Amino acid sequence: MSLALVDLALRAATVAMLLVLAASLFRDFREAVTGQLAIAFALGSAAHAAVSTIGVPLAGSAWHAPLIALSTGNVVVFWLFCRALFDDAFILRWWHGLIWLAVAGFSFVNCMWIAPGGNARLAVTVVNLIALGFIVLAVAQTIASWSADLVEGRRNLRIFIVTAAALYGGLNAILQLLALRGEPAGIADVANAALLAGIVAAISCAMMRVTARELFPVASRAPAVEPTPAAVADAADRKLIDALMRLMADERIYRHDNVTIGSLATRLSIPEYKLRRLINQRLGYRNFNVFLNEHRIAEAKAALADPTQAEVPVITIAMDAGFQSLGPFNRAFKATTGLTPSEYRKLKAFAA
Numbered sequence: 001m002s003l004a005l006v007d008l009a010l011r012a013a014t015v016a017m018l019l020v021l022a023a024s025l026f027r028d029f030r031e032a033v034t035g036q037l038a039i040a041f042a043l044g045s046a047a048h049a050a051v052s053t054i055g056v057p058l059a060g061s062a063w064h065a066p067l068i069a070l071s072t073g074n075v076v077v078f079w080l081f082c083r084a085l086f087d088d089a090f091i092l093r094w095w096h097g098l099i100w101l102a103v104a105g106f107s108f109v110n111c112m113w114i115a116p117g118g119n120a121r122l123a124v125t126v127v128n129l130i131a132l133g134f135i136v137l138a139v140a141q142t143i144a145s146w147s148a149d150l151v152e153g154r155r156n157l158r159i160f161i162v163t164a165a166a167l168y169g170g171l172n173a174i175l176q177l178l179a180l181r182g183e184p185a186g187i188a189d190v191a192n193a194a195l196l197a198g199i200v201a202a203i204s205c206a207m208m209r210v211t212a213r214e215l216f217p218v219a220s221r222a223p224a225v226e227p228t229p230a231a232v233a234d235a236a237d238r239k240l241i242d243a244l245m246r247l248m249a250d251e252r253i254y255r256h257d258n259v260t261i262g263s264l265a266t267r268l269s270i271p272e273y274k275l276r277r278l279i280n281q282r283l284g285y286r287n288f289n290v291f292l293n294e295h296r297i298a299e300a301k302a303a304l305a306d307p308t309q310a311e312v313p314v315i316t317i318a319m320d321a322g323f324q325s326l327g328p329f330n331r332a333f334k335a336t337t338g339l340t341p342s343e344y345r346k347l348k349a350f351a352a
Helices: 003-029 034-052 064-086 093-142 152-177 182-207 235-249 261-266 272-282 288-304 314-321 326-337 341-351
Strands: none
Touching: 003 034, 003 182, 034 064, 034 235, 034 261, 064 093, 064 152, 064 261, 152 182, 152 272, 152 288, 235 261, 235 272, 261 272, 272 288, 288 314, 314 326, 314 341, 326 341
């Protein structure tokens, strides 16, 4: 069997798997932002599988150029998907669409006019540098929020996403920048298609093993700070939760600089994985920072409502509660209460 036929078979299999995955996601998770981005990522990946080649881009055409644009724009979707997948509070903004449109539009112009105009090498280089940039952003986002993630299945999926993105994105970009031609380019095309097919199959299997509730939460509201009796399964967990809440209420450990789940586990003399599971499965939190911020916000609300602290600056209250700067405090406070700290203080002063 010729290399061209092997390449075509691998591409067809990859496109078929991605379309089935997209249809399945649309059926079950089209209401969730993460699900919507996953669908878009699957469709963009199908476009990439159909048109990606190593070396000089193919001549643009009425059907080929839009697919190449979708393929290139998919790196933006990948970045947004990683953000939404590991941040339950993520919200799509209008400017996210503008970024995608700019990247896809630039790719379309590249395919239709820049590359055919004798600048094919420049077109390949610029498009692949853009792709590498967004891959780096996605990987950095995934790594940065790793320690705060409490959903065990989702944490494990991070390892695969980082590895797969670095492996495929890096290899694809390097092969493109090598400007291979002739038979080496054909071999590289087959290797690239085989790698993509393997990654898609692995992603599909991984997503089947991780529950929908872990990956695609429709709602992300955190529970109250105090656990309900039904959430505490046994005496051992109850004892640990009581000890944890004492650290929060009495020692106010959430005020400490750079408090991590590891340092908290050390204070409780339990393994880190056990504390993660406790906070996630018994208290219902999906993110450690959300757990800490709820205690910080509770303290800030009490301070803002206290008439004796009416002249204390908001930033002082935020820093005392454990926030490192005013911006994150304002965002977390408004997400919890629906009001800015200043609005909340005025409301409580008026009510008094």
